[in-house]
Amino acid sequence: MHMSDALLSPVVGGAFWAVSAGMIGWSARKIPAEADGSKTVLMGVMGAFVFAAQMINFTIPGTGSSGHIGGGLLLAVLLGPWRAFITLASVLVIQALFFADGGLLALGCNIFNIAFIPAFIAWPFVYRPIAGDGRSPARLASASIAAAALGLLAGAFSVVMQTTLSGISDLPFRVFMLFMLPIHAVIGIVEGALTWGVLSFIASTEPGLLRTASNTRAPKSGVVTASLFVAALAIGGLLSWFASSKPDGLEWSINKVTGKEALASPSEVSHEFLAGMQETLAILPDYDFRRTDNLIAKQAAETSPVHPGTSLSGIAGSLMVLLLAGAAGIVLRKRSPLPEKL
């Protein structure tokens, strides 16, 4: 369920980065500066535990496929929301940095979808009220399954919203929802059942481990609402700023300086230059990317958001840049050889 940089616009990615970074800062303040630093170490090792637990696969009955635990809800139950959020966020950072899960810009979205939702929505508003003191096996089972399933559904819904708002994918909102929600409901039920199994085992062997979270105060609903409100405001405000039909500050300045609403588009400047170069140097000077005798294709091309006239010279130019960068890198490496490995 990891979002990717390539599917996000800078506005949506930046807004979720701001919300997630703010929540990390806030959670760090909420964790009391206890003289007992053992809980800090416990958090670190529990983050590593999530990685390790994800390596243990199980067979999903009746399907022939296998799966592994996600661990978000389990951490929230064991560590409480603030510590679980920090721990999950750190796991996601390491997944992004070393396993290419998502990317740097998408990290804000991933922390929101995979850490914020289980820690600050699923645990306090679904799991805790249903589970109560955790002594009833039936309540523990229904709390685990309901919280995991709803948490995953909310995360999947968030992925759909972030992708749709970014406008990179052509998948319609409804189709994307139909694809994402049913599969995540099933995954959520399996995750919940496994979480229940682990919690039951812990309750019967080391019940002391379950006390940490039960002694933690749940985040107030106002806090969660405020975080969601800030996310909505950030995205809505930034998107509407970008989508404004009136000229923005930059356009206004350009208008004052040049008398035009906008400068010649970047592609026009570079592509006229490159097209000129191409005409002089090209092996096939008469080759035209735009030329087509197909009437339907011509009509479609007129309404297409793609500007084919800029394509050939633009792509040729960017490929030249790419080749030059690769050649420059090889020359640089030969000039400054790497130190011998010890």
Next chain:
Amino acid sequence: MNRSGIEAIHGQPRPLPIGDGAAIIILALFILFVTSIPKYDLAGAIAFAAFPLLLTTASGIALMPILKRLVITSPFILFMAAGNLALDRVPAVTIAGLAITGGMISASVIVLKTVVTLVALLSLMAVMPFHRFGMALRNLRVPTVFVTQLLLVYRYSFLLAEEAAMMQKARDLRSFGGRGKGPLVTAKLIGSLLIRTTARAERIYMAMSARGFRVGLDSRPPITIKPGDFVAIVSAALLFALVRHLF
């Protein structure tokens, strides 16, 4: 977590010509510029690929482990790109009678953006050891508790991964016809791993305390970006803006 996988990506740490904090900021700027490339701008995406290509070829980072990593993580991206391919069939360009649709272009841009941003990210991590990354985050005023958390997770993931792998192997050796591999037995295995983890955390904490470890939750070091680093950040931003403008 696979130790060999990380070590394959984590090449040989190298000193960078700029501060680690500045390198992280430049990477973030680069990713912002790449993600701002419009949906159908293939030339822009190719042009920005020059930066990670320069970085990997100049520093001798092995590209294959990074590209293998990308292949493993790409199914969701490929699905989304395939969605564009299937849904946007309006011919945008015709070359030698072959119609190139808008979907083909936007799908290529999605895949290329993924490769460019992730190769840039993994390349930086290949030359920057994780403890240096943590120190750079501290200098950028990331809360200590979060940085300590990152360093601990990174350090102990290897140990616990080995333990988890041994437990899984032991279960598999005792399993016949897939019996004992279901969720119930797995839940007990994970529970056992959890109890071992907490016991290990106590031992680690005692060992760290004996060596003088103290958790400083409130200390805030000043942001240390040297003038040279500041010039590098501004220059990189201007260069990215120029490439974005030209292509």
